Amino acid sequence: MSIHAQPTTSRGTPGPNAGHENKEVDQDRKAKTQGRWAATLVLPSMIVLGIVIVYPVANAIIMSFQQDEGLDPVTGSFVAGGFAGFANFTHWLLQQCPAPDGTTACSPGSLGAQFWSAMGTTFFFTVVTVVLETVLGFWMAIIMARTFRGRSALRAAVLVPWAIPTAVTAKLWFFIFAFDGIANKLFGTAILWTGSEGPARAAIIIADVWKTTPFMALLILAGLQMIPAEVYEAAKVDGASAWQRFTQITLPLVKPALMVAVLFRVLDALRMYDLPAIMTGGANGTTTLSILVVDQIRQGFNSAAALSTITFLVIFLVAFIFVRFLGANAVQSATGPGKGKGK
Numbered sequence: 001m002s003i004h005a006q007p008t009t010s011r012g013t014p015g016p017n018a019g020h021e022n023k024e025v026d027q028d029r030k031a032k033t034q035g036r037w038a039a040t041l042v043l044p045s046m047i048v049l050g051i052v053i054v055y056p057v058a059n060a061i062i063m064s065f066q067q068d069e070g071l072d073p074v075t076g077s078f079v080a081g082g083f084a085g086f087a088n089f090t091h092w093l094l095q096q097c098p099a100p101d102g103t104t105a106c107s108p109g110s111l112g113a114q115f116w117s118a119m120g121t122t123f124f125f126t127v128v129t130v131v132l133e134t135v136l137g138f139w140m141a142i143i144m145a146r147t148f149r150g151r152s153a154l155r156a157a158v159l160v161p162w163a164i165p166t167a168v169t170a171k172l173w174f175f176i177f178a179f180d181g182i183a184n185k186l187f188g189t190a191i192l193w194t195g196s197e198g199p200a201r202a203a204i205i206i207a208d209v210w211k212t213t214p215f216m217a218l219l220i221l222a223g224l225q226m227i228p229a230e231v232y233e234a235a236k237v238d239g240a241s242a243w244q245r246f247t248q249i250t251l252p253l254v255k256p257a258l259m260v261a262v263l264f265r266v267l268d269a270l271r272m273y274d275l276p277a278i279m280t281g282g283a284n285g286t287t288t289l290s291i292l293v294v295d296q297i298r299q300g301f302n303s304a305a306a307l308s309t310i311t312f313l314v315i316f317l318v319a320f321i322f323v324r325f326l327g328a329n330a331v332q333s334a335t336g337p338g339k340g341k342g343k
Contacts, residue, residue, distance in 0.1 A: 057312070060305045064088055068300035088306035115307070118292040119314075121285060124201070125276075126269040129208045134262060136209065137216030144217065145224045155218075162214040170278035173207035177279070197285035204275050204286060212268070216261050223257025224250070263322045270315050289314075 067084035092115040144155055161169070176182045177193035184190060193199040227250065235245050273290035276282055282291040289311045296304040 060308055060312075063302045064306035064309045066302045066305075068302045084302070088303050089310065091303065092307055092310060111303075114287075114292060115289075115310075117285075118287050118289050122270060122272065122288045122290075125204065125208070125272055125288065126266055128205055129212070129269055130262060130265050132205070132209045133213045133216045133265060134258070136213045137220055137261070138258075140213065140217035141220035141224055144221050155221075158214045158217060160214075161211050162218075164211070166211065166274040167278060169207060169211045170275045173203065173210075173275075174279045177203045194280045194284065200280045200284040200286050204279055207275055207279065208269070208272070212265060216265060219261035219264070220254065220258055223254040223261075226257070227253045259322070259326055263319065263326075266322065267315060267319060270311075270318065 065084060065086075065088070067082050067087070091111045094112050140158065144151065144158070164172075174194075177199075178184075179190070179192055183193070191199050193203045231249055231253075232245060235249060240248070271290055272288050273294070276286040276288055277291055277294075280286045282288070282295070287295075289307075293304055293308050293311060296307055
């Protein structure tokens, strides 16, 4: 048991503020103790995150500035590894013009052409799938937010597509879109879904929307449930129509949760690999950046590291734009307006 010296008056008796000062000292000591315990408990997690996240990212950045060992495709001589500067990045970002055969057109097989093609495909899948999933997810969330018999069962059933692993989903839809699969038999068509660019992209979009729309619906549903019912009742009393309640109440109040849901899906779609890799193998205009990175690993690790670094920067830039300019702040959305900032 510790004994604290109490401030005294001129006559040696404790002052009127002695108890208050002792309480402040105890609170300061308790805060320091809690801070040390918090640091001790968080440290192992930070070490693990550093090993599995920080180290691979830093190592990939270092490798991206190194030259791959192998044969020079131009001279045919062996080239030793070493510092390559920004050569690995320029090979991806700049198309090879003129082509090796002497023509003035850019070589379609150059690394730059492959990168920009994969970039366009990745953003095409991202924009189309996220828009469809947001619209359908919002519609599903509005239905699940209502009170009716069997609502809990419906919410549980919605989770089934999201709970299925992506590889299993890709294989499932691969069989559905086979030439003799359910899709052609159901609609009476004879489409080779994975044989041309248009049907192949449509098949991947349908599969991705089927799997991840429930994720969007559940996140939007969480935002809808935060809106007080009294707000809608007051709007009805004032004579607001259903469309006015949706545009003037629902959309503004659900926007924080909606933007966070869109941000999560955009970042996930930019890393799309499983669906196109299993369903089409990246053929017929379905090669994404992640597929290109995996394919490039077989050609050279350092060049693949440069491509993965570029992909990381692209995803980081998209996330920054969402958080900085579109209001997709996950921390502020979780803590409420004004609560995520310190005083």
